[in-house]
Amino acid sequence: MKSLWLDRESRFTSDAVPEDKHFDTIVVGAGLTGMVTALLLSRSGQRVVVFEARTLGAVTTGNTTGKLSLLQGGALSALRGQYSLKVVQAYVEANKSGQAWLTQYLEQQGVPFQRRTAVTFATTDDGAQRLRKEAAVSRDAGLDVHFSRDPGLPFPVIEALELEDQAQIHPMEVLDTLAADIREHGGLVVEDVQVQNVGSELPVEVSTRKGTFSADTVVIATGTPILDRGLYFAKLEPNRSYAAALRPSPGAQLPQAMYLSIDAPTRSQRTHPTAEGELLLVGGYGHTGGRAASPQQHLNDLLGWANKHYPGAEVTHTWSAQDYQATNLVPFFGKLPRGHGRIFFGTGYNKWGMSNGVAAALSITSDILGGQSAWARIIHHRVTSPRGALQAVRLNASTTKRMIEDKAKVRSNPEITDETRPPEGSGVVGLYKGEPAAVSTVDGKVCRVSASCAHLGGLLTWNDAEKSWDCPLHGSRFTPEGKYLEGPATHHLQKTVGKKKD
Numbered sequence: 001m002k003s004l005w006l007d008r009e010s011r012f013t014s015d016a017v018p019e020d021k022h023f024d025t026i027v028v029g030a031g032l033t034g035m036v037t038a039l040l041l042s043r044s045g046q047r048v049v050v051f052e053a054r055t056l057g058a059v060t061t062g063n064t065t066g067k068l069s070l071l072q073g074g075a076l077s078a079l080r081g082q083y084s085l086k087v088v089q090a091y092v093e094a095n096k097s098g099q100a101w102l103t104q105y106l107e108q109q110g111v112p113f114q115r116r117t118a119v120t121f122a123t124t125d126d127g128a129q130r131l132r133k134e135a136a137v138s139r140d141a142g143l144d145v146h147f148s149r150d151p152g153l154p155f156p157v158i159e160a161l162e163l164e165d166q167a168q169i170h171p172m173e174v175l176d177t178l179a180a181d182i183r184e185h186g187g188l189v190v191e192d193v194q195v196q197n198v199g200s201e202l203p204v205e206v207s208t209r210k211g212t213f214s215a216d217t218v219v220i221a222t223g224t225p226i227l228d229r230g231l232y233f234a235k236l237e238p239n240r241s242y243a244a245a246l247r248p249s250p251g252a253q254l255p256q257a258m259y260l261s262i263d264a265p266t267r268s269q270r271t272h273p274t275a276e277g278e279l280l281l282v283g284g285y286g287h288t289g290g291r292a293a294s295p296q297q298h299l300n301d302l303l304g305w306a307n308k309h310y311p312g313a314e315v316t317h318t319w320s321a322q323d324y325q326a327t328n329l330v331p332f333f334g335k336l337p338r339g340h341g342r343i344f345f346g347t348g349y350n351k352w353g354m355s356n357g358v359a360a361a362l363s364i365t366s367d368i369l370g371g372q373s374a375w376a377r378i379i380h381h382r383v384t385s386p387r388g389a390l391q392a393v394r395l396n397a398s399t400t401k402r403m404i405e406d407k408a409k410v411r412s413n414p415e416i417t418d419e420t421r422p423p424e425g426s427g428v429v430g431l432y433k434g435e436p437a438a439v440s441t442v443d444g445k446v447c448r449v450s451a452s453c454a455h456l457g458g459l460l461t462w463n464d465a466e467k468s469w470d471c472p473l474h475g476s477r478f479t480p481e482g483k484y485l486e487g488p489a490t491h492h493l494q495k496t497v498g499k500k501k502d
Contacts, residue, residue, distance in 0.1 A: 001466055003319035004245040004272065004281070005172040006062045012179050014055075014191035017210045023047045025368065026206050026215040028195045031061035032171070032353060033346045034221030035178040035189075036101075036361035042185035044369055049187065051208060053194035057175045059486045060223050060353060063321035065243055065268055065283045066171050068102060068354040070095050070143055071118035071163035073260050075352065077133040079329050082387050085140055090378035091330060092141040097373065098358035102174070103167055109177050111170075114273070117257040118166040119148075121157040127263040128158045134262070135161050152255045153269075154309045168258055168270050169354065196490040198227055204342050217368055220336065220345040221361075224324050224475065224488050227345075230337040233455070233488045234396050236324040236348055238475025241286030242299045242465070243319050245272065245279045249312030254280050267305065280313065282306045289322055289487075290458075290472035291402075295465035320466060322475060322486060325350040327392040328384045333360035334367060334376075344368065399473050406459035406472070410436050410451070421446050427462030427469065427480070438493075440480040442467050449482035450494035460493075469493070 025041050027034045030052035042048045052058070070092065079088045106113050122128040138145045143163055151160040179189050192210075199205035203214040225232045248254055259269040266284035273279075285302040292298060299318060306313065326332060326348035333346035344367060346360030363376040384392075416432035420439050427440035429451045436451035438460050449469070451460050458473035468485060469478045476487030484492050 001319045002317065003063045003243070004279070004317045005064075005066070005170060006057065006319075007317060008172065010056070010172065011176045012056050012189070015183075015188040017190055017193060018049060018188055018213075021211075021213050022203065023049050023213065023215045025217040025219060026051060026204075026213060027219045027221055028198075028206075028226065029059075029221035029223075030056045030175070030179075030189055030191070031059060031221060031223070031357070032174070033357040033361050034219065035175055035182065036358050037219050037221060037364055038187055038189070039178055039182050039185070040361065040365040041368065042182050042187035047186065048182070049213075050182070050189045051193040051195055051206075052189070052191045053484065055191050056179060056189065057172050060321050060323060061171050061175060061357075063243070063319050064171055064353065065270060065281055066169045066354065067118070067258050067268075067270060068099050068113075068167040068169055069118040069163070069258060069352075070099060070166065070355065071120055071138070071145065071161065072352050073120055073266070074130055074134050074262050075329075075350070076137045076141055077130065080137045082329060083382060087330070087378060087382050088137060089141050090375040092143065093373075093375035094359040094363075094379065095352070095355040097362055097375065098355035099167070101362060102169075102354070102358050106169070106174065106177075109181070111173055111177050113167050113169045116166055116168050116270070118163045119151045119160050119257045119259045120262050121151055121153065121160040121259060122262050123155075123157055124263050125158065127261070130262050131159055131161050138163075151257060151259070153259065154255070162257070166258060168272075170272070171354070194484065194490070195226065198343060200338055200340065202340060202342060204339075216342065218339075218343045219364055220343065222347075223322060223486055224347050225336065225345050226488055226490050227336065227343075228488070229339065232332060232345075232347060233474040234399075235327050235332070235392055236474075237327065237395055238289030238322055238324055238487070239286050239351070240289045240292070240295065240320055240322050241266070241284055241351070242295075242302050243268075243281060243283035243321070244299075244303055244306065244315055245281050245317040246306060246310060246313035246315055247276075248278070248280055248310060252310065252313070254278055265301070279316065280306075280310060288472070289475035289477075290461050290463075290470035295320070295463050299465050322477070323351045323353070324348050324475070327395055330379060330382060331356050331360060333363055334380055402472055403458055410459055416448070420448075425467065426464065429459065429461070438462075438469055440467070440469070442480045445480070447480045447482070449478070452494075453489060454478075454484070454491040454493055455487065455489040
């Protein structure tokens with residue numbers, strides 16, 4: 001599966017691994033947060049390098065739906081259920097700042113994007129009631145939302161909430177432009193360099209698979225922090241969702257706003273202009289990372305829904321993405337604990353990373369260079385609500401329960417042997433010489449790796465949509481060969497059971 005955004009000829013070519021070993025700032029992760037941070041710091045005169053474990057935009061940014069919106073489903077009313085209006089207003093101001101910076105930057109750089117009305121719609125009475133709560137909180141937070149009963153969709157809705165003058169982007173065109181701009185200001189963007197550890201002394205030592213580097217400041221801009229300091233992996237829930245691009249049948253009229261259902265399962269829609277005409281992008285049908293019996297079925301359900309309402313449309317691309325929701329619903333960004341004030345991070349954007357990710361970059365940069373916005377101070381000094389604390393307890397109790405159940409279950413699975421060969425496109429987990437092993441067959445190649453996640457040892461599950469091994473505890477993912485893809489892990493899987501991590 002490859003997203004519409006990643007299926008193209010990129011203008012970007014990685015810089016070589018630098019010979020210099022010390023930088024003012026090392027940024028870990030070449031998604032939107034990391035790249036905006038790197039640009040802002042490079043503009044200030046700092047010597048900056050971005051290290052990306054895979055490729056530019058390979059994880060969430062390159063697999064998003066590319067909506068840059070302040071209308072975010074039921075996000076604001078959910079926040080208001082835990083926090084004061086002041087905190088909700090600060091969240092909205094943060095997103096306004098992120099949205100304004102990015103749209104202004106794209107206009108200055110001549111990068112195309114489209115202004116669109118954002119629409120959250122309800123198809124059930126319960127959804128309509130939630131929509132009215134969202135409208136009230138949105139207005140209290142300063143958003144000029146209004147209701148509509150005919151938002152232009154090819155199916156009936158009970159009610160819809162609209163916010164005009166929002167935006168949709170091509171995320172990889174944004175990253176390409178940021179990369180070129182970073183280089184113009186003396187920075188480097190280096191792919192295929194996985195950071196495995198970051199020290200706590202000054203200067204900060206950064207250990208990678210391509211050598212050790214140091215910096216005065218380090219920014220962890222991965223989807224979820226790769227460092228366990230602060231235990232943020234235990235405060236975040238990984239959510240995997242699906243998307244597809246469809247070419248409509250000749251003469252079909254596509255809805256022109258950006259749409260999101262407030263009812264479950266989530267259904268997202270937007271258009272994307274191409275030289276051959278507009279494509280329709282649909283998304284949603286998510287689940288907790290690593291915990292779906294068949295991720296492919298979630299994708300099939302999305303495609304079935306799209307085919308019902310847009311008959312005859314041709315599927316051109318399918319893909320999925322992993323986002324992280326904070327148990328207290330507010331993104332985490334700022335100084336990482338036990339980092340002597342020199343290690344920064346951003347995470348927990350809950351599927352709204354286009355605005356939240358840029359806001360985090362603006363705040364992190366202000367922290368490093370001096371100064372801070374009023375909205376950032378309010379968010380930093382919020383107190384976790386009892387409901388948020390309870391959700392964290394529930395999440396971790398569920399994670400512990402899952403780990404115990406999986407360890408018991410694997411012993412009842414069929415034993416893995418040297419002759420075990422699952423059917424094409426599938427994977428199985430069992431004991432091999434007394435240890436959990438994962439075996440898969442993809443494109444005729446059989447691979448056997450440890451079934452214990454390289455993060456905290458959770459028992460991996462097979463993702464039949466992406467053909468990957470996914471951890472149900474904290475969302476780390478690996479290729480069939482055991483190579484790290486994303487999540488809080490910093491090592492590949494063991495190739496042979498019983499040996500140390502490579």
